Amino acid sequence: MSTPGRGLHGHVLDTLGPEITAGEYPPGSVLRTDELAQRFDVSRSVMREAVRVLESMYLVESRRRVGVTVRPKSEWNVYDPQVIRWRLAGADRPRQLRSLTVLRSAIEPVAAGLAARHATSEQCAELTECALGMVAHSRGHKLEGYLLHDVAFHRVILEASGNEMFARLGDVVAEVLTGRTQHDVMFEDPDPAAVTLHVQVAEAVRAGDAARAEELTREITVGALQELDILAP
Amino acid sequence: MSTPGRGLHGHVLDTLGPEITAGEYPPGSVLRTDELAQRFDVSRSVMREAVRVLESMYLVESRRRVGVTVRPKSEWNVYDPQVIRWRLAGADRPRQLRSLTVLRSAIEPVAAGLAARHATSEQCAELTECALGMVAHSRGHKLEGYLLHDVAFHRVILEASGNEMFARLGDVVAEVLTGRTQHDVMFEDPDPAAVTLHVQVAEAVRAGDAARAEELTREITVGALQELDILAP
DNA sequence: GGTGACAAAAAGTCAGACTTATTCATCACG
DNA sequence: CGTGATGAATAAGTCTGACTTTTTGTCACC
Incomplete structure (x- = not known):
């Protein structure tokens, strides 16, 4: 994914970005453009x-006569997909995963409710297809196939909500779900209850039952929170 | 408060950014770096x-031999504070305001619930102070003072949630609330019911009653939705 | 009609010289 | 002593011009 190697400056970012987001330079640290250019063996322009x-990601601030100073974490633009990816690849991956999962638990139920109101018939069809795909890959260590349909399912929900802010979280959710399968929990087949819930959400959206779609999705996200040992109220 | 005039390239962005986000160049439009440099009377480096x-905001894509092509709106990083500001200043301000208000309605109740669990005593004190400030400025056309405390209130809630993703939405909420007071609805004194709800939320957070804090905040955001004629389920 | 070579176009890169703002230290003055 | 002005050092900011590289479109040729 990402967009690696789109020029020399991209290569520099691929190294420097993760370093900064990993906290290797404490807030207030000063970097010099010339030194960095030397280090990466690129020209000053690059x-x-x-x-x-x-x-532009609010990771650093460049000031005359001072240099490039690293900003405190609290000012970073943590919604930037690149920043999210860098942090997920780094040391505070668990922390990031928790933040994002809590975010999901707030967004997705509301998005599902809106989807029940706004989804086109094509989107309903896609949704059903995804849910059935999840069922089909829910047994027998077909985790890759399951993940693919799971990601697609949540993407469709977010897009069908008709809210562009929600729609743009599709990548984030994909990243979280992928990470969960690849690194963390979920060593064996997925929870059958979760699979059933997805099917039911698809039904509720098709039926235009916003309240039910919202509540069922809330159950899904509560499950995700519990997987990370985040207590549900 | 943006960061205007941080160099020549900043000035270019202040003009070009709003133009692109306003949709003046349809998706796929091609701009040439040299022509742009001429137009803004800056060097190619700038x-x-x-x-x-x-x-990096996914507004454009630069490709060799082709030029700088404008990306479709669906790919823009709509969470970038700069992009949000540009769009709020432009023609699709109403649309943007709706998207953001729906986002608020999803996030803030959950954030308030978390705040009830995680808020420090200092944050509780701040919250109460803000709520009282709102009460004090709720009558007699003191909209500026009211807005100030309202913004601070929601900022504290988001920060007290302990979730960094929520915390970073403080600026967005501030922008929405400010915009609402300055341009759109709210010509006279704020709704007394809303003021009361804020006081009650502060109380619930202090008492550690997560469910109540969440529900009360949900009522606040439902009110915000209704102001924009967005139907509540 | 498909294929491959060639040429043009635009971004990408680099090096060097110059400008400007900011900070810090020094020094004179109250 | 403090305090404020002066000036020098510093690192980012800017500009220019030459060169490289990749991509694409075209045109001849099979």
Whole structure:
């Protein structure tokens, strides 16, 4: 995924971004453009472009006569897909995963409710197809296939909500679900109850039952929270 | 409060960003770096830095031999504070305001519930202070003072949730609330019921009653939705 | 009609010189 | 002593021009 190697400045970012988001430079640390350019063996122009990008992510601030200072974590643009990916690849991956899962638990039920109101018939069909795909891959260690349909399912829900802010979280959810399968929990077949819930959500959306779609999705996200030992109220 | 005039490339962005987010260039439009540099009377280096930033916001894509092509709206990083500001300042401000208010309605109740569990005593004190400030400015056309405390209130809630993703939405909520007061609805004193709800939320958080804090906040956000004629389920 | 070579176009890269704002230290003055 | 002005050092900011690389479109040729 991502967009690696789109030029020299991209390569610089692929190294420097993870370093910063991993907290290797404490807030207030000062980097010098010239030194960085030397370190990465690129020209100052290229280095400057990379710094501009980091600046637009609120990871650093460039000031005359001072240098490039690292901003405190609390100011980072944590919704930037690139930042999310860097952090998921780094040391505070568990923390990031928890934050994102809580975010999901807030967004997805509401999105499902809206989807029940706004989904087109094509989207309903896609949803059903995804749910059936999940069922088909729910037994016998077909985790890759299951994941594929799971991701697609949640993507469709978010898009069908008709809210662009929700729709853009599709990538984030995909990242979380993928990470969960690849690294963390879920060593064996998925929880049958979760699979059933997805099927029921698809039904509720098709039926236009917003309240039911919302509640069922809430149950799904509560399950996700519990997997990470995050207590549900 | 943005960060205007942080260099020539910033000035370019202040013009070009709003143009793109306003949809002046349809998706797939091609811009040339050299022409843009001429238009803004800056060097190519400066123009390239600006393009890099636009690229990191997924507004454009720069490809060799082709030029800088504008991406479809569906790919924009709509969570970038800069993009949000540009769009709020532009033509589809109403649409943006609706999206963000729906987002609020999903996030803030959950955040309030978490705040009831995690808020420090200092945060509880701040919250009460904000709520009282709202009460004090709720009558007699003191909209500026009311807004100030309202913004602070929601900021504290989001921060007290302990979730960094929620915390970073403080600026967005501030933007929405400010916009609402300055341009749109709310010509006279705020709804007394809303004021009361804020006080009650502060109480619930202090008491550690997560369910009550969540439900009361949900009522607040439902009110915000209704102000924009967005039907509540 | 498909295939491959060639040429044009635009972004990408680099090096070097110059400008400008900011900070810090020094020093004179109250 | 403090305090404020002065000036020098510093690192980012900017510009220019030359060169490279990749991609694409075209055109001849099979």
